[in-house]
Amino acid sequence: MKKMWAFGLTAVLSISLLAGCGGGGNGNGKAASSPDDGGKASGSSPAGSAAAGDSGSGSSGGAKKFAIVFKNTGNPYGEKMMEGFKKAIEEKGGEAILKAPDQPTAEAQIQMIEELISQKVDSIAIAGNDPDALQPALKKAMNAGIKVLSLDSAVNAQSRLVHVNQADPERIGRTLIQGVSEMIGGEGEIAILSATSQATNQNTWIEWMKKELEDAKYSKIKLVKVAYGDDLRDKSVSETEALLKSYPNLKGIIAPTTVGIAAAGKVLTDKGLKGKVMLTGLGLPSEMAEYIESGVCPWMYLWNPIDVGYLAGYAAEALVGGELAGKTGEKFSAGTLGEKEVVADGDGTQIMLGDPFKFDSSNIAEWKAVY
Amino acid sequence: MKNRGRIALASETAETAETVAAGGASAAAPKRSASANIAKFRELGLLAFIVLLSAGVQLRNPSFLTWENINDIATNTAILSILAVGMMLVIVTRGIDLSIGATLALSGMIAALTVKQYPGANPALALLIGVGIGLACGAVLGFLVSKVRILPIIATLGMMNVFRGLTFEASGGKWVSAHQMPDSFKAIATGKLLGVNHLILIAVVIYLVAYFFVNHTRTGRQVYAVGSNPESAAISGIRTGRILGLVYTVMGGLSGLAGVLWVSKFASAQGDTASGYELSVIAACVLGGVSIAGGSGKISGIVLGSVLLGILNNALPMIDVSPFWQNWIQGMIILVAVLVNALVKRGIDRNHLMRRRI
């Protein structure tokens, strides 16, 4: 009896390991977009490996491999971005590898970069969990001939060739202040509900919001507090409630993070503060549809994450194909997005997607089904 | 029911000893009761600490002790305290459950996917599905711990990964957002009965049932017996395996329930829901005096433990401290609370010893 058990368990263990391989195969299959599976076939042949071994710069027999590493898995915004990246790569006949660690840490991303270097991919596009901590790993990748670009959350200029920027941080910051000012009639107390105190994107946007507030026309608007909900539902709710109680005269909340704005929308709805406290920020249309339709959040902004990924896909193709080196002034064609230009960004370069898109009651119904 | 008193339990023995000691003191000196009654209430230090903390916060922000804010604290703490009940039972049997955050996410996600598919369905169905999935997850753990005899920390650490993975697989990386959930579902967490939020009512009912269960049923007492001494429990005829299986299943069921409440409260179901929440729940239990070594832990203790954590989560944003100091303050408060509680207990114990000598 016990022996049977032992046997059965060993069998289950081996099966689960094999299932792991199966899962791996699937994952790869899903990633390997070329319909004939050419990438994989040629990859396993000696010739293919040799060609890939050639730092991926020469024209190998199989499809080129383009990797994207997002911040963490299960993030709706990131899933859409990876979807757009894959679409672009498929349009050009390449093989897309989609990766994301289970926790949003730089340590996990370093390990993924090492895995990608081992696989001799041609390009890595990364949404960094930390702008500086990935530098040694990404430099190692670039030394191995891999074209590195960042998207969404930039890594520093030394560890990338170019950054794909969803929208100008200055425009985001200023637009949000202009929006909230319009909502509250240019007068009253406002607060910001951000992600973590470490989040670089949010911190840059908040800097620009503060700069915009220095303008004399906002003299009657007072920013009372920047709260951090750490992108956790429960903490964002507690922080929002605390804002409402500590500042009873609060007129507006800006939440430049998708988790924070949804949590704030829920609190304002439950407390019946629609029309009394205005909410705007950056949110996912599907998550915010409820609150935009009800008027709790009259309008908000975001870019299309699918387009961000799509643009990064085309930029990666252009970098590998040699049409792009990441220098200011270069131009390349980005599929349905038309022609894009590389512009300067501090001591690095970037490609701008465009202005943030405004979602309000007139267009939310159409977008909530998309992402 | 008849012979529940027959099983001697660590926590109860300790209390009996105290009562006896106090009784002895009363024989010597007539003024008994007050100090003896206080001594019986072992969470005294914690309660005093909570009162002081609240007073301090109130001084800094007068809107702290308002009806609305207390209501908010209670609502936000309800889910945590529901989970603490199950966790207490698990820890009393010398176990631990690290998988509850993942179980919560899995049952919440599947309940949300169901109501998204069938918006007309009765919200009670969603609750049933959530609890059912939680019970199933808990039963798997109970089987691994009691029948296969895997250490709880490993079994639950392993299954935590599995349940979390299944949540991602079930949702396909997608998420369920507010507009896809019918109002009836969202009303589970926002609705009120006699002016009290459903979440609070559910938590209170669970606490009453749990209080009755651990103090007045034979099975409940057996849970403690298994925890204080598994060998003697087994020898005295308690089916320890069944008890272990039961506590993990109950924990799973409560996690499942909490999952539905969570998703309904925040009107959003995602793959990473409540990631790391298990640590908060364990903290609430240990703060409330539940001993990791097993065998002791009281309902009144975990109420206080959950309340302290709930107050911390609510008060720190309200007293307007720098976000960079919040972690430190929270950690120090937890440390000081457990140290104060330990010292108060020591003082009481020493008192008893001195009295005994007389």
Next chain:
Amino acid sequence: MEPRVIADRREFSLRGFFLQWEWMLVVLFVAINVMNVNLSEFYWDFDNLRDATMGFLDKAFIVLPMVFIIILGDIDISVGSIVALSSVIMADLYNHGVPMPLAMAICLAVGALCGYINGLLIVKFKELSAVIVTLSTMIIYRGVAYILLKDQAAGKFPEWFGFLGWDYVAGVPFILIVFAVFAVAFGYLLHRTTFGRRVYAMGSNPTASRFSGVRTDRIKIVVFTLAGLMAAVAALFLTSRMGSTRPNIAAGYELDVIAMVVLGGVSTAGGKGRMAGAILAVFLIGYLRYGLGLVNVSAQTMLVIIGLLLIFAVMIPKLRLGRAIRR
């Protein structure tokens, strides 16, 4: 009647030798390697296998003292926070003009101090378990790191500092060499010294060991201090690999470390386990993750596989074969 002789060491038996937990790990390790080779053509490549160790060895430094702690029947969940705090203090000091070697020494001292505080609290407040003490210090240590750096990153280390995490000595990664040295030292400490014997004794029966003259408090403090020190060593290598640091690094390391120790056959009930098993488990999990990463298995599938592996690995010895192993 014949006098009963208690052997001072157990007789060697071939059967007993091969029925050790470590052999099961070896078999599992081989199985994983065979699987990985079949999965990806990039796996069986000397350079790749060598470089992969650089990715997972930083945590492994903490595994070594954690074996001691778990044999004692305790647990330390503050190690991830100690990594963050010692790393942040080192970077902050360096950015304020302290020479790098001194800053690195201070990093080690900070780690040891954090561990010492844990140990002290645990022996002074015996009614509190190590879980609650290290749970609070976990939050506090990371809290101090946040207070120091706020929302900033600290870095810009001298060029040579990158050597620790990224370079080779005679073709072997430096981190691997250092780890080997520490592994041998800790293995020696546990299995060949009286200190190690006392740790086992305390784990099996703390009261009995105290009454037989073991200075239990001192041993406990030393073990927790070692854990802090090794967390700081891990911090050095991790910081070198990242080239900069933030208060939120090494989050969740404690659970990874504990999982490796337990997979290595160390019982959380205390008193049982060996260093070799834990070290095997480090490489087993490390290469499993690496191999699956090479074929781009999604993070959620990876979670499921590692979770099941953990459970099935500890299930096997519960069965008949395992009875023999445990004997």
